[in-house]
Amino acid sequence: MQNDVTADDRLTFRQALAAMELFLDEDNSRLSGEATVLDVLSDINTRVWADGSTADPAAWFEWVEAARKARATAYAEPPTA
Numbered sequence: 001m002q003n004d005v006t007a008d009d010r011l012t013f014r015q016a017l018a019a020m021e022l023f024l025d026e027d028n029s030r031l032s033g034e035a036t037v038l039d040v041l042s043d044i045n046t047r048v049w050a051d052g053s054t055a056d057p058a059a060w061f062e063w064v065e066a067a068r069k070a071r072a073t074a075y076a077e078p079p080t081a
């Protein structure tokens with residue numbers, strides 16, 4: 001498993017959604033050509049390999065960065081009334 005993720009890296013549901021939006025928007029080429037959302041998500045799946053690693057370590061790093069960015073930004077929090 002990647003060593004760059006800790007128990008302190010938890011996200012709220014809203015932050016997780018924002019992270020996925022950031023991850024998919026960060027590089028539109030992820031979904032260019034014949035790639036599907038399932039293909040992109042398969043790259044970061046940690047349940048395929050016994051050691052918890054992903055098929056694409058670069059995509060995992062980009063996901064972690066998107067998650068941390070979502071957690072740090074105000075728009076990831078619920079809007080106020």
